[in-house]
Amino acid sequence: MTDNKVGLRSERGPVLAAVMLSTALIAIDSTIIATAVPSIVKDIGGFTEFPWLFSIYLLAQAVSVPIYGKLNDLFGRKPVILWGIGLFLLGSILCGAAWNMLSLIIFRVVQGLGAGAIMPTTITIVGDLYSVRERAKVQGYVASVWGISSVVGPTLGGVFSEWIDWRWIFFVNIPLCLLAGAMIMRRFHEKMERGRPVIDYKGAALLTVGLTLVILGVLEGGQAWSWTSPTSLLVLGGGLALLVIFGFVERGAAAPVLPLWVFRRRLLVTSGQIAIGVGAILLALSAYVPIFVQDVLGQGPLVAGFALAALTLGWPISASQAGKVYLRVGFRACALIGTTLVLIGTCLLLLLDAQSSVLTVGAYCLVIGLGMGLTAAPTLIAAQSSVGWSDRGVVTANNIFLRSLGSALGAAVFGAIANAIIGSNTVDPARLTTAVHRIFIGMVLIAIVMLLLAALIPKSADAITTTPADDHTPAPDDTTPANSDSRAAADDIPANSDSRAPDDPAPTSTR
Numbered sequence: 469m470t471d472n473k474v475g476l477r478s479e480r481g482p483v484l485a486a487v488m489l490s491t492a493l494i495a496i497d498s499t500i501i502a503t504a505v506p507s508i509v510k511d512i513g514g515f516t517e518f519p520w521l522f523s524i525y526l527l528a529q530a531v532s533v534p535i536y537g538k539l540n541d542l543f544g545r546k547p548v549i550l551w552g553i554g555l556f557l558l559g560s561i562l563c564g565a566a567w568n569m570l571s572l573i574i575f576r577v578v579q580g581l582g583a584g585a586i587m588p589t590t591i592t593i594v595g596d597l598y599s600v601r602e603r604a605k606v607q608g609y610v611a612s613v614w615g616i617s618s619v620v621g622p623t624l625g626g627v628f629s630e631w632i633d634w635r636w637i638f639f640v641n642i643p644l645c646l647l648a649g650a651m652i653m654r655r656f657h658e659k660m661e662r663g664r665p666v667i668d669y670k671g672a673a674l675l676t677v678g679l680t681l682v683i684l685g686v687l688e689g690g691q692a693w694s695w696t697s698p699t700s701l702l703v704l705g706g707g708l709a710l711l712v713i714f715g716f717v718e719r720g721a722a723a724p725v726l727p728l729w730v731f732r733r734r735l736l737v738t739s740g741q742i743a744i745g746v747g748a749i750l751l752a753l754s755a756y757v758p759i760f761v762q763d764v765l766g767q768g769p770l771v772a773g774f775a776l777a778a779l780t781l782g783w784p785i786s787a788s789q790a791g792k793v794y795l796r797v798g799f800r801a802c803a804l805i806g807t808t809l810v811l812i813g814t815c816l817l818l819l820l821d822a823q824s825s826v827l828t829v830g831a832y833c834l835v836i837g838l839g840m841g842l843t844a845a846p847t848l849i850a851a852q853s854s855v856g857w858s859d860r861g862v863v864t865a866n867n868i869f870l871r872s873l874g875s876a877l878g879a880a881v882f883g884a885i886a887n888a889i890i891g892s893n894t895v896d897p898a899r900l901t902t903a904v905h906r907i908f909i910g911m912v913l914i915a916i917v918m919l920l921l922a923a924l925i926p927k928s929a930d931a932i933t934t935t936p937a938d939d940h941t942p943a944p945d946d947t948t949p950a951n952s953d954s955r956a957a958a959d960d961i962p963a964n965s966d967s968r969a970p971d972d973p974a975p976t977s978t979r
Contacts, residue, residue, distance in 0.1 A: 474605045480597055484606065486651035487590045488613050490549060493556055493644055494583050495617035500625040500637045507629035512568050520573045523687045523879075528580025529587070530872035531679040535672055536585045537592075537865020538725045541858050542667070544658045545593050550649060552585025557645035564638035588865040593656070595852040595860050603849055604791020611784035611841070619777065666723040674714040675725060681707030683873070686880045690887060727859075730866050735854050735929050738921045739847040740870045742803070745918040746844050747874025749810065749911050752882050753779055753833060760904045761829060764822055764897045771826055778830035782837025787845045798930030799850040802842055803922035809839025811915040817908040822897060843918070844871075850929045882907045 476485055501521065508521075540548050559579030566572035590610075598606050628636040685704035693699045718724040730736050754776065761772035786806075794802035813836035820829060848867050855863050889903040 474598065474602050476609070482651060482655035483593070483597060484609060486648060486655055487593055488609060489644065489648040489651065490553065490586050490590050491610060491613045492617060493553070493641060493648065494587055495614050496621045496624070496644075497579070497583070497641070498617075498621070500621040500628075500640075504625045504629035504634045504637050507634040508572070509569075511634065512566065512572065521576055524573055525576045525580040525583070526872060526876065527680065527683050527687065528577045529584040530683055530869055530876065531676050532581050532584030533588055533865045533869040533872065534675060534679075534726050534862075537588050537861045537863075537869075538668075538672075540589055540592055540861025540865070542723075545589050545596065545861070546652065546656055546658050548585050549589040549593070549652055552582045552589060553645050553649045553652070554582070555579075556582030556586060557642065557649075558582070560638045560641035560645065564635040588861065588868050591848070591868070592852075592861050592864045595849070595864065600849065600853050601791075601795060604795050607791045607845055607849075608788030611787035611845070614780065614784045614787075619781075622777075668718075668721045668723055668725040671714060671717050671721055671725040674710050674717060678707050678710030678714055681710065683707075683876045686876045689880055690884050695884075726866065727862060730862065733854070734924070734926050736851050736863060736866070738924045739851040740867055742807075742843065742847050742918050742921050743867050743871040744874035744877070745914045745921070746840060747871040747876075748878030748881075748914055749814070749836070750779075750840070751875040751878035752907055752911050753836065755879070756882065756886070756904050756907055757829065757833060759900070760820070761826060763900050764904070765824065765826060765829075767826055775826050775830045776833060779833040779837040779840075782834040783841045783844075786838040786841030788841075790842050790846050793842060794846045794849075799846050800922065800925040800927065800930055802846045803925055804919070806839045806842030806844075806846070807915065807919040807922045810836055810843065811839075811912070811919055813837075813839060814908065814911040814915045817911065818905065820904075820908075822901060843922070847922075847925070850925065854929065882910060885910065 473479070475481060478484075505521070536548055536552070556579055559575055559577075559582055562575035562578060563572055566575055594603060594606055594610065624640065625637055628634060628640070681703050685700060685707060689695045689700050689704070715728065718726065718728055730740075757776050757779075758772035761767050761775050767775075790802060790806075793805065797805075813832055813834075816832040816835065820832070848864070851863050851867055852860055885906050886903045889906065890899050
């Protein structure tokens with residue numbers, strides 16, 4: 469049955485609702501725990517270890533995303549997302565039952581592995597079910613989840629930790645996971661041939677261990693150990709060596725877990741590098757704007773959170789409208805507009821000082837958020853639209869992983885800048901202002917690079933936005949790519965109306 473309607477009341481509406489609910493699990497979890505940290509530490513101790521609650525989760529999520537992306541293409545989206553929801557449910561129950569900080573940190577690994585499956589799979593499902601033109605509308609629904617979560621997450625975290633029990637910030641995931649899993653089971657159906665997929669175990673192992681060591685070294689360098697210490701050199705050197713070996717192994721693999729052509733197509737390379745910049749700037753804002761508002765402007769945590777909320781609200785607002793922009797002017801022009809706004813916003817941050825108002829900080833963050841919404845989602849959709857069903861999971865996961873890598877690199881670089889200026893002394897407003905301004909300068913430089921990368925997006929990426937609307941759009945039980953969203957070579961082959969079955973391999977000439 470043909471269904472050309474887009475929305476929660478359409479035939480594909482229940483699947484979209486399930487995707488939104490699954491996304492909400494990750495979106496709420498990313499904000500709810502921050503406000504509960506004082507209560508957690510007061511109850512089970514471990515003040516010096518609590519940063520690992522965030523870094524270990526980020527690490528587990530980041531290193532597993534590329535693996536899950538390949539599994540999406542091998543086994544289909546449904547089993548992967550159900551596995552991810554199940555792991556996230558198990559991790560949430562274990563976290564809520566944790567008896568000390570060490571056990572809570574270990575259980576956060578389970579949560580992170582579940583999130584690593586959910587995040588790329590939900591985005592890939594949207595890419596499967598909706599054409600590029602339809603995603604211009606669907607984007608608003610998915611973006612609204614992040615906007616609502618940016619308000620609901622901190623509020624729930626504060627309510628649970630202050631009036632009920634901090635453990636409920638994890639237990640609240642139980643009904644959400646069960647509902648999301650049930651909706652996926654009942655409403656989402658795939659048509660794909662279950663053959664005997666070749667699994668690249670050696671490549672998966674090398675990639676996982678190599679990425680784990682590199683990201684761990686970046687996150688903990690200058691914190692748990694000195695950058696020049698033998699531990700740092702061993703961790704980073706070992707990780708990089710394994711990744712080099714991984715590259716050679718993948719060249720001869722029958723079905724590589726991360727195909728090297730992903731790093732050769734201009735569209736995929738530029739969109740991936742933009743994702744790194746997005747992750748780095750997002751980390752800098754999330755980490756240092758609240759500190760600036762509290763320690764320099766003298767405001768409380770709640771006010772600081774509202775200042776940062778301008779970023780998380782501006783992002784989904786512009787992301788919901790980004791589809792109209794890129795359908796009118798193309799992906800490249802949309803990304804140029806977005807990165808220009810990011811550059812303007814980061815330049816405005818340089819004007820902040822001890823006499824600035826919180827409203828001014830929020831306004832500048834809003835500008836950056838609006839720019840991010842016009843940059844992150846459109847470049848990812850452009851990358852997705854350049855490949856067919858059998859490669860979309862890998863491309864989506866690679867983009868998401870690179871954003872996580874950008875956040876990890878940002879944490880290391882900006883943390884080193886702050887520590888070099890503030891040192892181990894008591895934080896005073898003058899030193900902190902200087903440190904934050906240096907970080908803002910770094911953000912401006914990253915924004916400039918993002919703008920240049922947006923200009924390098926190939927013109928062929930825009931061809932798919934000029935094709936006529938589809939005569940047929942896949943229903944929930946048909947994941948065959950829509951006509952206008954099948955494949956387009958990133959550099960020299962324009963988008964066309966070629967539609968191919970899920971098991972039809974991508975043409976070698978486009979790789």
